[in-house]
Amino acid sequence: xxxVTQIPAALSVPEGENLVLNCSFTDSAIYNLxxxxxxxxxxxxxxxxxxxSQREQTSGRLNASLDKSSGRxxxxxxxxxxxxxxxxxxxxxxGAGSYQLTFGKGxxxxxxx
Amino acid sequence: SQTxxxxxxxxxxxxxxxxxLECTVEGTSNPNLYWYRQAAGRxxxxxxxxxxxxxxxxxxxxxxxxSRPQDRQFxxxxxxxxxxxxxxxxxxxxxxxxxxxxxGSGTRLTVV
Numbered sequence: 001x002x003x004v005t006q007i008p009a010a011l012s013v014p015e016g017e018n019l020v021l022n023c024s025f026t027d028s029a030i031y032n033l034x035x036x037x038x039x040x041x042x043x044x045x046x047x048x049x050x051x052x053s054q055r056e057q058t059s060g061r062l063n064a065s066l067d068k069s070s071g072r073x074x075x076x077x078x079x080x081x082x083x084x085x086x087x088x089x090x091x092x093x094x095g096a097g098s099y100q101l102t103f104g105k106g107x108x109x110x111x112x113x
Numbered sequence: 114s115q116t117x118x119x120x121x122x123x124x125x126x127x128x129x130x131x132x133x134l135e136c137t138v139e140g141t142s143n144p145n146l147y148w149y150r151q152a153a154g155r156x157x158x159x160x161x162x163x164x165x166x167x168x169x170x171x172x173x174x175x176x177x178x179x180s181r182p183q184d185r186q187f188x189x190x191x192x193x194x195x196x197x198x199x200x201x202x203x204x205x206x207x208x209x210x211x212x213x214x215x216x217g218s219g220t221r222l223t224v225v
Contacts, residue, residue, distance in 0.1 A: 031211045043119075043203055044216040051211075089157070093210055100172060101147075101205075101214055103157040 002027045002094045006104035013080055014112050021075040021107045023090030028068050031093040035064050035075050038087045038106070047088075048075070080111045115140035119204045119217030126224055132177075132191040134220050136204030139185065144206040146187040147214070148179055151201040163187060199224045 003026045013019050023033070032051045036044040048057045048064040050073070056065040063076040077084060087106040094102060116139045126132060138144050148160040159172045161179035169179050176195050180188045187204060204217040 032213070034213050036216070041201075041219075041221065043218040044205075046213055046215060049213040091157075091214070093214075100159045100162075101210075105156045 002030075002092060002100075002102040004090055004092055004102050004104040006088075006090055006107050008107060009105065010108040010110075012110040012112060015080060015082060017080050017111075019077050019080055019109070021077070021088050021090075021109070023073040023075070023104055025071045025073075025092045025102070027094060028071055029094060030068065033064075033066055033073050034091045034093070034101070035062075035073075036089040036091060038089060044089065077109075080109075082111045082113050085109055085111050115206075115215065117204060117206055117215055117217045119220060121220060122218065123221045124223070126194050126222065128196055128224055129193045132189070132194050132198070132222070134189040134202055134204075134222075136187045136189075136217055137185055138206045141185070141206070141208065143184060144208060145210060146181060147205040147207075148187065148189050149203045149205060149216075151203060151219075153200070157203070161189070194224045196224050198222065 005024045007022045030052050034049045035047040037047050038044050050057045050064055050066040052068055061078040066073045087108045089106045090104045091101045119136045146163045149157045150160055151157050161171055163169050163181045166181055177191050202220045205214045207214045
């Protein structure tokens, strides 16, 4: 059974700082890994999708990497802004016949002005 | 472009009452459709998924059911709500499980 862990559970940084969010998964047989952002009381917004054959994806100030063999992904946020404050969720689409997208419990990020 | 609509945004229902949440997708055909629940302090839990009209798979036994009466419509229902059904319900779609998922804006359900 796939399990996804996100560390840390919460993170507070001053504005302008670069930061890294971590995600690990137990079963390396994945189709892809997706990073989402969730604002309080809102749905999930997709940030980046990395296919299992890819090593990284970039969108603006965001960069996500994937090391499938070690079961790890990182989300790098450059020059953080108060508007980046949200919960960031990592999710893995596993290839073992299940349609389930397995989520971590998220990292709650607070960027202090 | 594809869009996903989910309603209502907020719902307060008494214990024992029925439930119907609706989700529709526009701009695509034959999507895979999903219902997730996010309970306070817990991760997202897959409730149901559908790969076609009338095809529903349940991931966990529960007080809820799902139906897909049309290609781009997915409905979550209950005949009698329990307090434990409270939570944030999210609908999602993907063209194929190998590709990314897109989520709706969610329904906050409070059972009182």
